[in-house]
Amino acid sequence: MTVGASFWTGERVRLRGIEPEDWQAFMEFDADTGHQRSVDVLHPPRSAERYHAWAAEQSVAAPDGDDFRLAVEALDTGDVVGSLATDGTDPRSGRFRYGIGIVGEHQRRGYASDAVVLLLRYMFGERRYHKCEAGIHAFNDASLALHRRLGFVEEGRLRDHEFFAGRHHDLVLMGMTAPEFAARHPFGKL
Template identity: 55%
Template structure:
């Protein structure tokens, strides 16, 4: 396809003010939030509206950014993907992903991550992507390993969640490792 932001199942796009309900729904399930972030007190709908509107007004790209994962079949909000902690000198960045409950196990997370990696490696000249995954998050560990990420280390008892300390697994993939399994974008 000629649009590097569109795969067979999903499209990555900028955040729109109307996406607030999708972000709110991602935050509704404690177990889901705990798998990818830290549990916070409940927020009001207005808080989600203003947070989303502020992000929708940000210019694209930059050192860190957030994209919406949209299901191609129906245009639904399927999740979000982020880039952060970029280091242009060393060519590293971190990414993360969250998929809504009704869009899981459909290949959306893998495809969205591949689209993002292709952009960061082919257009932004980054050399390495890193992710941190809670050791109890088997689904995310399996996703990243399937995509070719390699476990680089474990931060022992690094985060406090659900009344106990938990390990964080650090995984990484280099551009060379990624290109060995994925085609480079075409200039035409």
């Protein structure tokens, strides 16, 4: 890393805190049913004021240990193109989970892979975690391919685990250890 460069800036994206003015981007993300289902579940419609309040809350929320949510901002446009979050952080065992969502028209531009590498570099190289876990819907071929390219390994499948769109869906469990990450994505120099 060069002097003056931000740890949180990659080749295509910058990870940053959610700002109050990001409310409209998140409201637009949730207008896409496919996006909602790919990152969580389908929610009832919310008012613009509720999105505004949520973004304002996120902008001042302190992280809960190593559980946090960040906006993914495209370097080429400055647009918020998605978000990522950690949860289930367990410093004792050295494990954490994460999830990422890049909204439809911004997918397949390298934003997700860049954002995930930045996150994993932080969690493995700065916070001393040993393993990252991700749960991916079995029908989400693009996300499964992304995780395999990044070096995640399929560790199992929870059959009929999630229910939406009138039926149950499998959840594929994927994981990557810090040494596996470092072999593909070296930590670099100070």
